[in-house]
Amino acid sequence: MSSALENLSQTVDDAAALFEVTLSDAPLPETDREAALAAPKFGTVFTDHMARVTWTSATGWGNRRVVKYGPLLLDPASAVLHYGQEVFEGLKAYRHADGSIWTFRPEANAVRFQKSARRLALPELPTGDFIGAIAALVRTDVEWVSSGDEASLYLRPFMYASEAFLGVRPTLEAEFLVIASPVGPYFSGGVKPVSIWVAEDYHRAGAGGTGAAKCGGNYAASLLPQMHAYEMGCEQVCFLDASTNTAIEELGGMNVFFVRADGTVETPELSGSILEGVTRSSILQLLTDRGHTIVERRILLTEVQEGLRNGSITEVFACGTAAVVTPIGRLAGEGFDLTIAGGDAGEVTMSVRTELTDIQNGRTPDRHSWLTQLV
Numbered sequence: 001m002s003s004a005l006e007n008l009s010q011t012v013d014d015a016a017a018l019f020e021v022t023l024s025d026a027p028l029p030e031t032d033r034e035a036a037l038a039a040p041k042f043g044t045v046f047t048d049h050m051a052r053v054t055w056t057s058a059t060g061w062g063n064r065r066v067v068k069y070g071p072l073l074l075d076p077a078s079a080v081l082h083y084g085q086e087v088f089e090g091l092k093a094y095r096h097a098d099g100s101i102w103t104f105r106p107e108a109n110a111v112r113f114q115k116s117a118r119r120l121a122l123p124e125l126p127t128g129d130f131i132g133a134i135a136a137l138v139r140t141d142v143e144w145v146s147s148g149d150e151a152s153l154y155l156r157p158f159m160y161a162s163e164a165f166l167g168v169r170p171t172l173e174a175e176f177l178v179i180a181s182p183v184g185p186y187f188s189g190g191v192k193p194v195s196i197w198v199a200e201d202y203h204r205a206g207a208g209g210t211g212a213a214k215c216g217g218n219y220a221a222s223l224l225p226q227m228h229a230y231e232m233g234c235e236q237v238c239f240l241d242a243s244t245n246t247a248i249e250e251l252g253g254m255n256v257f258f259v260r261a262d263g264t265v266e267t268p269e270l271s272g273s274i275l276e277g278v279t280r281s282s283i284l285q286l287l288t289d290r291g292h293t294i295v296e297r298r299i300l301l302t303e304v305q306e307g308l309r310n311g312s313i314t315e316v317f318a319c320g321t322a323a324v325v326t327p328i329g330r331l332a333g334e335g336f337d338l339t340i341a342g343g344d345a346g347e348v349t350m351s352v353r354t355e356l357t358d359i360q361n362g363r364t365p366d367r368h369s370w371l372t373q374l375v
């Protein structure tokens with residue numbers, strides 16, 4: 001079995017076997033499950049079970065289990081409810097044509113989860129427990145992984161400070177869970193370019209802050225500017241750097257790329273306030289393989305405006321696990337409104353999207369060994 005844990009002397013099987021499974025006494029009836037899988041709405045329906053690991057500073061990580069999906073018991077004084085000590089991840093499980101189920105670069109998510117936890121002063125979950133929890137949950141809820149075209153099971157690992165204590169210091173107790181939700185093709189009825197509003201009054205993260213960590217607080221900070229983007233007739237918001245308000249950073253939950261007419265592809269360098277996407281790094285690799293010149297650097301909004309006006313930037317796209325690759329057809333902000341590629345999806349954008357989803361779904365060889373088999 002292909003394994004992300006090969007160099008860790010622990011196999012996916014070993015890691016999953018540490019989880020004690022207690023089956024739900026009330027799983028969703030098959031007909032309801034089939035209906036949910038036929039028309040999944042992102043993040044609204046969850047599988048029958050959840051994986052869980054508990055941490056205390058005294059005993060470390062323990063009590064690995066898969067239990068019935070359901071509400072959590074939270075003390076009202078739980079630190080997470082007051083000081084936002086929480087981190088999360090997002091990845092997917094894909095069913096291939098032969099029925100086997102795989103996930104994409106889970107060790108990258110596990111390592112990022114450790115980095116996020118460190119920044120939020122939460123305990124670091126070992127990679128084996130991260131992947132073991134995912135494997136144990138997917139094996140338990142295996143019928144929830146649809147074989148439908150472009151369908152997958154979205155996995156949401158997260159950790160929160162559960163200690164009941166109002167003093168301001170790192171928690172001495174934490175809970176790690178994985179929940180799962182079936183997702184269909186992100187773009188039903190074909191890929192449709194989105195419009196982006198560049199926020200100049202709000203930032204999602206600043207130098208030395210938590211921008212490079214995947215934590216709920218960053219998302220909380222992005223919601224008001226996101227609402228403003230809607231009001232301005234755009235679907236998503238793009239943030240600039242907080243220090244100078246001039247360099248493009250990323251969207252609320254997606255990294256951003258610019259394709260130039262000469263084939264050069266540019267993306268903002270990891271500034272410390274940008275989240276390092278697994279999709280971002282995979283796309284950088286795929287485009288490098290194709291011979292594109294890749295530039296990771298500080299990219300000014302003014303350069304992008306000029307490039308779109310004079311035609312030297314031909315495509316702009318955003319990327320992340322949920323939507324994979326999303327073409328951007330319009331970039332607007334205070335005093336400008338620019339159409340990109342005539343508002344259509346560009347060629348590089350669409351071909352890299354196809355290549356990545358083909359690898360994830362087992363339709364093309366996994367030449368970088370990015371897939372880990374779960375079932």
Ligand SMILES: *Cc1c(COP(=O)(O)O)cnc(C)c1O
Pocket residue numbers: 090214250251252253254255275276277278279280319320321322
């Ligand atoms: C999760 C996330 C991304 C995308 O990361 P992937 O690993 O590609 O899913 C980009 N930006 C932010 C702020 C994120 O939280």
